[in-house]
Amino acid sequence: MSHKEIDEISGVATTGHEWDGIRELDNPMPRWWLWTFYATIVWALVYTIAYPAWPLVSSATSGMLGWSSRADLRTELTAAEAAKGDYVAAIEKASVEEILADDTLRQFAISAGSAAFKVNCVQCHGSGAAGSPGYPNLNDDEWLWGGAPEDIRTTIAHGIRFAGDEDTRISEMPAYGDILSREETGDVVKHVVALSSGGDLTGPGAEVFANNCAACHGEAGKGGAEFGAPDLTDAIWLYGSSPAEITAQVRQPRHGVMPAWQARLGETTVKELTVYVHSLGGGR
Structure with a gap:
Protein backbone atom coordinates (compact mmCIF):
# COMPACT_ATOMS: atom_id res chain seq x y z
CA MET A 1 0.00 0.00 0.00
CA SER A 68 -41.07 16.53 -34.19
CA SER A 69 -39.94 20.14 -34.49
CA ARG A 70 -40.85 20.05 -38.19
CA ALA A 71 -44.37 18.91 -37.36
CA ASP A 72 -44.67 21.80 -34.91
CA LEU A 73 -43.43 24.20 -37.58
CA ARG A 74 -45.95 22.91 -40.10
CA THR A 75 -48.73 23.39 -37.55
CA GLU A 76 -47.63 26.96 -36.81
CA LEU A 77 -47.30 27.81 -40.50
CA THR A 78 -50.75 26.41 -41.21
CA ALA A 79 -52.20 28.50 -38.38
CA ALA A 80 -50.40 31.61 -39.64
CA GLU A 81 -51.67 31.07 -43.19
CA ALA A 82 -55.20 30.62 -41.89
CA ALA A 83 -54.94 33.78 -39.76
CA LYS A 84 -53.92 35.95 -42.69
CA GLY A 85 -56.22 34.26 -45.20
CA ASP A 86 -59.02 36.79 -44.77
CA TYR A 87 -56.67 39.71 -45.35
CA VAL A 88 -55.13 38.12 -48.44
CA ALA A 89 -58.60 37.44 -49.85
CA ALA A 90 -59.63 41.05 -49.22
CA ILE A 91 -56.50 42.39 -50.92
CA GLU A 92 -57.06 40.07 -53.85
CA LYS A 93 -60.52 41.57 -54.43
CA ALA A 94 -59.68 45.22 -53.70
CA SER A 95 -58.00 47.79 -55.92
CA VAL A 96 -54.81 49.51 -54.78
CA GLU A 97 -56.77 52.68 -54.01
CA GLU A 98 -59.25 50.70 -51.88
CA ILE A 99 -56.39 49.06 -49.98
CA LEU A 100 -54.82 52.45 -49.28
CA ALA A 101 -58.14 53.75 -47.99
CA ASP A 102 -58.50 50.91 -45.45
CA ASP A 103 -56.02 51.30 -42.58
CA THR A 104 -56.11 47.61 -41.61
CA LEU A 105 -55.60 46.36 -45.16
CA ARG A 106 -52.96 49.02 -45.82
CA GLN A 107 -50.90 48.00 -42.77
CA PHE A 108 -51.17 44.32 -43.70
CA ALA A 109 -50.19 45.06 -47.30
CA ILE A 110 -47.19 47.13 -46.15
CA SER A 111 -45.95 44.26 -43.96
CA ALA A 112 -46.49 41.67 -46.69
CA GLY A 113 -45.01 43.95 -49.34
CA SER A 114 -41.96 44.61 -47.19
CA ALA A 115 -41.31 40.85 -46.97
CA ALA A 116 -41.77 40.44 -50.74
CA PHE A 117 -39.46 43.42 -51.37
CA LYS A 118 -36.68 41.85 -49.28
CA VAL A 119 -36.89 38.65 -51.31
CA ASN A 120 -37.29 40.07 -54.82
CA CYS A 121 -36.22 43.73 -55.01
CA VAL A 122 -33.31 44.48 -52.67
CA GLN A 123 -30.80 42.96 -55.10
CA CYS A 124 -31.18 46.07 -57.31
CA HIS A 125 -32.86 48.75 -55.20
CA GLY A 126 -31.04 47.99 -51.94
CA SER A 127 -32.38 46.97 -48.53
CA GLY A 128 -33.50 50.54 -47.82
CA ALA A 129 -34.81 51.05 -51.39
CA ALA A 130 -32.25 53.84 -51.86
CA GLY A 131 -31.08 52.39 -55.16
CA SER A 132 -27.56 52.47 -56.62
CA PRO A 133 -25.95 53.56 -59.91
CA GLY A 134 -28.36 52.46 -62.63
CA TYR A 135 -31.14 51.54 -60.17
CA PRO A 136 -33.66 54.18 -59.01
CA ASN A 137 -34.08 55.40 -55.45
CA LEU A 138 -37.66 54.59 -54.43
CA ASN A 139 -37.68 57.00 -51.47
CA ASP A 140 -37.69 60.28 -53.42
CA ASP A 141 -40.33 62.04 -55.50
CA GLU A 142 -38.67 61.52 -58.87
CA TRP A 143 -40.38 58.71 -60.77
CA LEU A 144 -39.56 58.05 -64.41
CA TRP A 145 -42.98 56.49 -65.04
CA GLY A 146 -45.04 58.32 -62.44
CA GLY A 147 -45.35 57.90 -58.68
CA ALA A 148 -49.12 57.55 -58.29
CA PRO A 149 -50.18 54.17 -56.81
CA GLU A 150 -51.56 52.89 -60.12
CA ASP A 151 -48.40 54.02 -61.94
CA ILE A 152 -46.26 52.09 -59.45
CA ARG A 153 -48.48 49.01 -59.77
CA THR A 154 -48.18 49.05 -63.56
CA THR A 155 -44.40 49.36 -63.40
CA ILE A 156 -44.08 46.49 -60.91
CA ALA A 157 -46.56 44.28 -62.75
CA HIS A 158 -45.22 44.70 -66.28
CA GLY A 159 -41.63 45.84 -65.77
CA ILE A 160 -39.54 48.10 -67.94
CA ARG A 161 -38.18 46.98 -71.31
CA PHE A 162 -38.91 43.40 -70.27
CA ALA A 163 -39.15 41.24 -73.38
CA GLY A 164 -41.44 38.65 -71.78
CA ASP A 165 -44.34 41.04 -71.17
CA GLU A 166 -46.38 42.60 -73.98
CA ASP A 167 -47.50 45.47 -71.71
CA THR A 168 -44.03 46.33 -70.42
CA ARG A 169 -43.04 49.98 -70.34
CA ILE A 170 -40.89 50.89 -73.33
CA SER A 171 -38.59 53.88 -73.77
CA GLU A 172 -35.20 54.00 -75.42
CA MET A 173 -32.94 56.98 -75.84
CA PRO A 174 -31.24 57.06 -79.27
CA ALA A 175 -27.48 56.65 -79.46
CA TYR A 176 -26.54 60.21 -80.46
CA GLY A 177 -22.96 59.22 -81.09
CA ASP A 178 -24.20 58.22 -84.55
CA ILE A 179 -26.32 61.37 -84.97
CA LEU A 180 -24.43 64.32 -83.47
CA SER A 181 -20.93 65.48 -84.22
CA ARG A 182 -18.35 65.56 -81.46
CA GLU A 183 -18.75 69.34 -81.23
CA GLU A 184 -22.55 69.12 -81.03
CA THR A 185 -22.29 66.43 -78.37
CA GLY A 186 -19.98 68.63 -76.30
CA ASP A 187 -22.37 71.58 -76.67
CA VAL A 188 -25.47 69.64 -75.62
CA VAL A 189 -23.63 68.10 -72.65
CA LYS A 190 -22.73 71.62 -71.46
CA HIS A 191 -26.38 72.58 -71.83
CA VAL A 192 -27.55 69.56 -69.82
CA VAL A 193 -25.05 70.31 -67.07
CA ALA A 194 -26.32 73.90 -67.01
CA LEU A 195 -29.91 72.67 -66.64
CA SER A 196 -29.17 71.08 -63.27
CA SER A 197 -26.60 73.61 -62.04
CA GLY A 198 -28.33 76.86 -62.96
CA GLY A 199 -25.72 77.76 -65.58
CA ASP A 200 -26.00 79.58 -68.91
CA LEU A 201 -28.75 78.11 -71.08
CA THR A 202 -28.20 80.34 -74.09
CA GLY A 203 -25.16 78.64 -75.59
CA PRO A 204 -25.08 76.61 -78.84
CA GLY A 205 -26.14 73.49 -76.95
CA ALA A 206 -29.63 74.98 -76.45
CA GLU A 207 -30.43 74.59 -80.15
CA VAL A 208 -29.01 71.06 -80.27
CA PHE A 209 -31.12 70.18 -77.22
CA ALA A 210 -34.26 71.70 -78.72
CA ASN A 211 -33.81 69.80 -81.99
CA ASN A 212 -32.91 66.41 -80.53
CA CYS A 213 -33.85 66.11 -76.86
CA ALA A 214 -36.82 68.35 -76.08
CA ALA A 215 -39.33 65.98 -77.67
CA CYS A 216 -38.93 63.61 -74.71
CA HIS A 217 -37.27 65.66 -71.96
CA GLY A 218 -39.33 68.79 -72.61
CA GLU A 219 -38.15 72.24 -73.65
CA ALA A 220 -37.13 73.03 -70.07
CA GLY A 221 -35.61 69.56 -69.51
CA LYS A 222 -38.22 68.59 -66.91
CA GLY A 223 -38.75 65.14 -68.41
CA GLY A 224 -42.03 63.31 -68.89
CA ALA A 225 -43.57 60.23 -67.27
CA GLU A 226 -45.41 59.38 -70.49
CA PHE A 227 -42.04 58.65 -72.11
CA GLY A 228 -40.12 57.53 -69.02
CA ALA A 229 -37.84 60.49 -69.70
CA PRO A 230 -35.89 61.72 -66.64
CA ASP A 231 -35.94 65.27 -65.33
CA LEU A 232 -32.57 66.82 -66.24
CA THR A 233 -32.95 69.82 -63.96
CA ASP A 234 -32.58 68.00 -60.63
CA ALA A 235 -29.59 66.37 -58.94
CA ILE A 236 -30.79 62.79 -59.48
CA TRP A 237 -28.77 60.88 -62.09
CA LEU A 238 -28.97 57.14 -62.62
CA TYR A 239 -25.68 56.91 -64.49
CA GLY A 240 -23.71 59.84 -63.07
CA SER A 241 -23.76 63.62 -63.46
CA SER A 242 -20.18 64.43 -64.48
CA PRO A 243 -19.63 65.77 -68.03
CA ALA A 244 -17.81 62.55 -68.96
CA GLU A 245 -20.66 60.36 -67.66
CA ILE A 246 -23.30 62.49 -69.39
CA THR A 247 -21.30 62.38 -72.63
CA ALA A 248 -21.16 58.58 -72.45
CA GLN A 249 -24.92 58.42 -71.92
CA VAL A 250 -25.57 60.78 -74.85
CA ARG A 251 -23.29 58.94 -77.24
CA GLN A 252 -24.17 55.35 -76.25
CA PRO A 253 -27.01 55.33 -73.69
CA ARG A 254 -27.53 52.51 -71.24
CA HIS A 255 -31.05 51.14 -70.85
CA GLY A 256 -31.91 49.28 -67.69
CA VAL A 257 -34.34 46.36 -67.61
CA MET A 258 -36.78 45.65 -64.79
CA PRO A 259 -38.55 42.26 -64.69
CA ALA A 260 -42.33 42.00 -64.94
CA TRP A 261 -43.36 40.65 -61.55
CA GLN A 262 -47.06 39.91 -62.01
CA ALA A 263 -46.50 36.62 -63.85
CA ARG A 264 -43.99 35.54 -61.20
CA LEU A 265 -45.60 36.75 -57.97
CA GLY A 266 -49.29 37.12 -58.80
CA GLU A 267 -51.60 40.11 -58.66
CA THR A 268 -52.03 40.05 -54.87
CA THR A 269 -48.30 40.28 -54.13
CA VAL A 270 -47.92 42.99 -56.78
CA LYS A 271 -50.58 45.05 -54.94
CA GLU A 272 -48.79 44.49 -51.64
CA LEU A 273 -45.49 45.60 -53.18
CA THR A 274 -47.22 48.66 -54.64
CA VAL A 275 -48.59 49.71 -51.27
CA TYR A 276 -45.23 49.11 -49.59
CA VAL A 277 -43.24 51.06 -52.19
CA HIS A 278 -45.76 53.90 -52.05
CA SER A 279 -45.43 53.95 -48.24
CA LEU A 280 -41.70 54.67 -48.47
CA GLY A 281 -42.53 58.34 -48.85
CA GLY A 282 -41.89 59.01 -52.51
CA GLY A 283 -44.40 59.26 -55.33
CA ARG A 284 -47.71 61.02 -54.94
Whole structure:
Protein backbone atom coordinates (compact mmCIF):
# COMPACT_ATOMS: atom_id res chain seq x y z
CA MET A 1 0.00 0.00 0.00
CA SER A 2 1.47 3.34 -1.02
CA HIS A 3 2.10 5.93 1.62
CA LYS A 4 -0.14 9.01 1.40
CA GLU A 5 1.30 12.37 2.29
CA ILE A 6 -0.78 14.31 4.80
CA ASP A 7 -1.06 18.08 4.53
CA GLU A 8 0.22 19.56 7.83
CA ILE A 9 -2.25 22.47 7.92
CA SER A 10 -5.53 20.78 6.93
CA GLY A 11 -4.71 17.23 7.93
CA VAL A 12 -6.07 16.00 4.58
CA ALA A 13 -4.21 13.54 2.42
CA THR A 14 -2.83 14.90 -0.85
CA THR A 15 -3.21 13.39 -4.29
CA GLY A 16 0.53 13.34 -4.79
CA HIS A 17 0.32 16.05 -7.48
CA GLU A 18 2.37 19.16 -7.03
CA TRP A 19 2.64 22.36 -9.13
CA ASP A 20 5.17 25.02 -8.23
CA GLY A 21 5.24 23.82 -4.64
CA ILE A 22 1.45 23.69 -4.34
CA ARG A 23 0.01 20.29 -3.44
CA GLU A 24 -3.52 19.18 -4.35
CA LEU A 25 -5.67 18.00 -1.46
CA ASP A 26 -7.60 14.77 -1.95
CA ASN A 27 -10.97 16.16 -0.73
CA PRO A 28 -14.06 14.14 -1.72
CA MET A 29 -16.64 15.74 -4.05
CA PRO A 30 -19.66 17.29 -2.27
CA ARG A 31 -22.58 14.89 -2.08
CA TRP A 32 -25.04 17.39 -3.58
CA TRP A 33 -22.75 17.81 -6.59
CA LEU A 34 -22.43 14.05 -7.11
CA TRP A 35 -26.19 13.51 -6.92
CA THR A 36 -26.77 16.39 -9.36
CA PHE A 37 -24.26 14.86 -11.76
CA TYR A 38 -25.93 11.44 -11.53
CA ALA A 39 -29.34 13.08 -12.10
CA THR A 40 -28.12 14.75 -15.31
CA ILE A 41 -26.95 11.38 -16.62
CA VAL A 42 -30.35 9.83 -15.89
CA TRP A 43 -32.11 12.84 -17.47
CA ALA A 44 -29.96 12.55 -20.61
CA LEU A 45 -30.82 8.86 -20.99
CA VAL A 46 -34.54 9.51 -20.52
CA TYR A 47 -34.43 12.40 -23.00
CA THR A 48 -32.71 10.38 -25.71
CA ILE A 49 -35.35 7.66 -25.33
CA ALA A 50 -38.33 10.04 -25.34
CA TYR A 51 -37.24 12.52 -28.03
CA PRO A 52 -35.40 12.39 -31.37
CA ALA A 53 -31.73 12.23 -30.50
CA TRP A 54 -29.43 9.67 -32.04
CA PRO A 55 -28.39 10.30 -35.65
CA LEU A 56 -28.68 7.42 -38.09
CA VAL A 57 -27.44 7.08 -41.68
CA SER A 58 -30.26 9.06 -43.30
CA SER A 59 -32.48 10.01 -40.36
CA ALA A 60 -32.51 9.93 -36.55
CA THR A 61 -34.24 8.02 -33.79
CA SER A 62 -37.82 9.30 -33.56
CA GLY A 63 -38.25 9.00 -29.79
CA MET A 64 -41.08 7.27 -27.91
CA LEU A 65 -43.16 10.49 -27.67
CA GLY A 66 -43.22 10.93 -31.45
CA TRP A 67 -42.46 14.67 -31.18
CA SER A 68 -41.07 16.53 -34.19
CA SER A 69 -39.94 20.14 -34.49
CA ARG A 70 -40.85 20.05 -38.19
CA ALA A 71 -44.37 18.91 -37.36
CA ASP A 72 -44.67 21.80 -34.91
CA LEU A 73 -43.43 24.20 -37.58
CA ARG A 74 -45.95 22.91 -40.10
CA THR A 75 -48.73 23.39 -37.55
CA GLU A 76 -47.63 26.96 -36.81
CA LEU A 77 -47.30 27.81 -40.50
CA THR A 78 -50.75 26.41 -41.21
CA ALA A 79 -52.20 28.50 -38.38
CA ALA A 80 -50.40 31.61 -39.64
CA GLU A 81 -51.67 31.07 -43.19
CA ALA A 82 -55.20 30.62 -41.89
CA ALA A 83 -54.94 33.78 -39.76
CA LYS A 84 -53.92 35.95 -42.69
CA GLY A 85 -56.22 34.26 -45.20
CA ASP A 86 -59.02 36.79 -44.77
CA TYR A 87 -56.67 39.71 -45.35
CA VAL A 88 -55.13 38.12 -48.44
CA ALA A 89 -58.60 37.44 -49.85
CA ALA A 90 -59.63 41.05 -49.22
CA ILE A 91 -56.50 42.39 -50.92
CA GLU A 92 -57.06 40.07 -53.85
CA LYS A 93 -60.52 41.57 -54.43
CA ALA A 94 -59.68 45.22 -53.70
CA SER A 95 -58.00 47.79 -55.92
CA VAL A 96 -54.81 49.51 -54.78
CA GLU A 97 -56.77 52.68 -54.01
CA GLU A 98 -59.25 50.70 -51.88
CA ILE A 99 -56.39 49.06 -49.98
CA LEU A 100 -54.82 52.45 -49.28
CA ALA A 101 -58.14 53.75 -47.99
CA ASP A 102 -58.50 50.91 -45.45
CA ASP A 103 -56.02 51.30 -42.58
CA THR A 104 -56.11 47.61 -41.61
CA LEU A 105 -55.60 46.36 -45.16
CA ARG A 106 -52.96 49.02 -45.82
CA GLN A 107 -50.90 48.00 -42.77
CA PHE A 108 -51.17 44.32 -43.70
CA ALA A 109 -50.19 45.06 -47.30
CA ILE A 110 -47.19 47.13 -46.15
CA SER A 111 -45.95 44.26 -43.96
CA ALA A 112 -46.49 41.67 -46.69
CA GLY A 113 -45.01 43.95 -49.34
CA SER A 114 -41.96 44.61 -47.19
CA ALA A 115 -41.31 40.85 -46.97
CA ALA A 116 -41.77 40.44 -50.74
CA PHE A 117 -39.46 43.42 -51.37
CA LYS A 118 -36.68 41.85 -49.28
CA VAL A 119 -36.89 38.65 -51.31
CA ASN A 120 -37.29 40.07 -54.82
CA CYS A 121 -36.22 43.73 -55.01
CA VAL A 122 -33.31 44.48 -52.67
CA GLN A 123 -30.80 42.96 -55.10
CA CYS A 124 -31.18 46.07 -57.31
CA HIS A 125 -32.86 48.75 -55.20
CA GLY A 126 -31.04 47.99 -51.94
CA SER A 127 -32.38 46.97 -48.53
CA GLY A 128 -33.50 50.54 -47.82
CA ALA A 129 -34.81 51.05 -51.39
CA ALA A 130 -32.25 53.84 -51.86
CA GLY A 131 -31.08 52.39 -55.16
CA SER A 132 -27.56 52.47 -56.62
CA PRO A 133 -25.95 53.56 -59.91
CA GLY A 134 -28.36 52.46 -62.63
CA TYR A 135 -31.14 51.54 -60.17
CA PRO A 136 -33.66 54.18 -59.01
CA ASN A 137 -34.08 55.40 -55.45
CA LEU A 138 -37.66 54.59 -54.43
CA ASN A 139 -37.68 57.00 -51.47
CA ASP A 140 -37.69 60.28 -53.42
CA ASP A 141 -40.33 62.04 -55.50
CA GLU A 142 -38.67 61.52 -58.87
CA TRP A 143 -40.38 58.71 -60.77
CA LEU A 144 -39.56 58.05 -64.41
CA TRP A 145 -42.98 56.49 -65.04
CA GLY A 146 -45.04 58.32 -62.44
CA GLY A 147 -45.35 57.90 -58.68
CA ALA A 148 -49.12 57.55 -58.29
CA PRO A 149 -50.18 54.17 -56.81
CA GLU A 150 -51.56 52.89 -60.12
CA ASP A 151 -48.40 54.02 -61.94
CA ILE A 152 -46.26 52.09 -59.45
CA ARG A 153 -48.48 49.01 -59.77
CA THR A 154 -48.18 49.05 -63.56
CA THR A 155 -44.40 49.36 -63.40
CA ILE A 156 -44.08 46.49 -60.91
CA ALA A 157 -46.56 44.28 -62.75
CA HIS A 158 -45.22 44.70 -66.28
CA GLY A 159 -41.63 45.84 -65.77
CA ILE A 160 -39.54 48.10 -67.94
CA ARG A 161 -38.18 46.98 -71.31
CA PHE A 162 -38.91 43.40 -70.27
CA ALA A 163 -39.15 41.24 -73.38
CA GLY A 164 -41.44 38.65 -71.78
CA ASP A 165 -44.34 41.04 -71.17
CA GLU A 166 -46.38 42.60 -73.98
CA ASP A 167 -47.50 45.47 -71.71
CA THR A 168 -44.03 46.33 -70.42
CA ARG A 169 -43.04 49.98 -70.34
CA ILE A 170 -40.89 50.89 -73.33
CA SER A 171 -38.59 53.88 -73.77
CA GLU A 172 -35.20 54.00 -75.42
CA MET A 173 -32.94 56.98 -75.84
CA PRO A 174 -31.24 57.06 -79.27
CA ALA A 175 -27.48 56.65 -79.46
CA TYR A 176 -26.54 60.21 -80.46
CA GLY A 177 -22.96 59.22 -81.09
CA ASP A 178 -24.20 58.22 -84.55
CA ILE A 179 -26.32 61.37 -84.97
CA LEU A 180 -24.43 64.32 -83.47
CA SER A 181 -20.93 65.48 -84.22
CA ARG A 182 -18.35 65.56 -81.46
CA GLU A 183 -18.75 69.34 -81.23
CA GLU A 184 -22.55 69.12 -81.03
CA THR A 185 -22.29 66.43 -78.37
CA GLY A 186 -19.98 68.63 -76.30
CA ASP A 187 -22.37 71.58 -76.67
CA VAL A 188 -25.47 69.64 -75.62
CA VAL A 189 -23.63 68.10 -72.65
CA LYS A 190 -22.73 71.62 -71.46
CA HIS A 191 -26.38 72.58 -71.83
CA VAL A 192 -27.55 69.56 -69.82
CA VAL A 193 -25.05 70.31 -67.07
CA ALA A 194 -26.32 73.90 -67.01
CA LEU A 195 -29.91 72.67 -66.64
CA SER A 196 -29.17 71.08 -63.27
CA SER A 197 -26.60 73.61 -62.04
CA GLY A 198 -28.33 76.86 -62.96
CA GLY A 199 -25.72 77.76 -65.58
CA ASP A 200 -26.00 79.58 -68.91
CA LEU A 201 -28.75 78.11 -71.08
CA THR A 202 -28.20 80.34 -74.09
CA GLY A 203 -25.16 78.64 -75.59
CA PRO A 204 -25.08 76.61 -78.84
CA GLY A 205 -26.14 73.49 -76.95
CA ALA A 206 -29.63 74.98 -76.45
CA GLU A 207 -30.43 74.59 -80.15
CA VAL A 208 -29.01 71.06 -80.27
CA PHE A 209 -31.12 70.18 -77.22
CA ALA A 210 -34.26 71.70 -78.72
CA ASN A 211 -33.81 69.80 -81.99
CA ASN A 212 -32.91 66.41 -80.53
CA CYS A 213 -33.85 66.11 -76.86
CA ALA A 214 -36.82 68.35 -76.08
CA ALA A 215 -39.33 65.98 -77.67
CA CYS A 216 -38.93 63.61 -74.71
CA HIS A 217 -37.27 65.66 -71.96
CA GLY A 218 -39.33 68.79 -72.61
CA GLU A 219 -38.15 72.24 -73.65
CA ALA A 220 -37.13 73.03 -70.07
CA GLY A 221 -35.61 69.56 -69.51
CA LYS A 222 -38.22 68.59 -66.91
CA GLY A 223 -38.75 65.14 -68.41
CA GLY A 224 -42.03 63.31 -68.89
CA ALA A 225 -43.57 60.23 -67.27
CA GLU A 226 -45.41 59.38 -70.49
CA PHE A 227 -42.04 58.65 -72.11
CA GLY A 228 -40.12 57.53 -69.02
CA ALA A 229 -37.84 60.49 -69.70
CA PRO A 230 -35.89 61.72 -66.64
CA ASP A 231 -35.94 65.27 -65.33
CA LEU A 232 -32.57 66.82 -66.24
CA THR A 233 -32.95 69.82 -63.96
CA ASP A 234 -32.58 68.00 -60.63
CA ALA A 235 -29.59 66.37 -58.94
CA ILE A 236 -30.79 62.79 -59.48
CA TRP A 237 -28.77 60.88 -62.09
CA LEU A 238 -28.97 57.14 -62.62
CA TYR A 239 -25.68 56.91 -64.49
CA GLY A 240 -23.71 59.84 -63.07
CA SER A 241 -23.76 63.62 -63.46
CA SER A 242 -20.18 64.43 -64.48
CA PRO A 243 -19.63 65.77 -68.03
CA ALA A 244 -17.81 62.55 -68.96
CA GLU A 245 -20.66 60.36 -67.66
CA ILE A 246 -23.30 62.49 -69.39
CA THR A 247 -21.30 62.38 -72.63
CA ALA A 248 -21.16 58.58 -72.45
CA GLN A 249 -24.92 58.42 -71.92
CA VAL A 250 -25.57 60.78 -74.85
CA ARG A 251 -23.29 58.94 -77.24
CA GLN A 252 -24.17 55.35 -76.25
CA PRO A 253 -27.01 55.33 -73.69
CA ARG A 254 -27.53 52.51 -71.24
CA HIS A 255 -31.05 51.14 -70.85
CA GLY A 256 -31.91 49.28 -67.69
CA VAL A 257 -34.34 46.36 -67.61
CA MET A 258 -36.78 45.65 -64.79
CA PRO A 259 -38.55 42.26 -64.69
CA ALA A 260 -42.33 42.00 -64.94
CA TRP A 261 -43.36 40.65 -61.55
CA GLN A 262 -47.06 39.91 -62.01
CA ALA A 263 -46.50 36.62 -63.85
CA ARG A 264 -43.99 35.54 -61.20
CA LEU A 265 -45.60 36.75 -57.97
CA GLY A 266 -49.29 37.12 -58.80
CA GLU A 267 -51.60 40.11 -58.66
CA THR A 268 -52.03 40.05 -54.87
CA THR A 269 -48.30 40.28 -54.13
CA VAL A 270 -47.92 42.99 -56.78
CA LYS A 271 -50.58 45.05 -54.94
CA GLU A 272 -48.79 44.49 -51.64
CA LEU A 273 -45.49 45.60 -53.18
CA THR A 274 -47.22 48.66 -54.64
CA VAL A 275 -48.59 49.71 -51.27
CA TYR A 276 -45.23 49.11 -49.59
CA VAL A 277 -43.24 51.06 -52.19
CA HIS A 278 -45.76 53.90 -52.05
CA SER A 279 -45.43 53.95 -48.24
CA LEU A 280 -41.70 54.67 -48.47
CA GLY A 281 -42.53 58.34 -48.85
CA GLY A 282 -41.89 59.01 -52.51
CA GLY A 283 -44.40 59.26 -55.33
CA ARG A 284 -47.71 61.02 -54.94
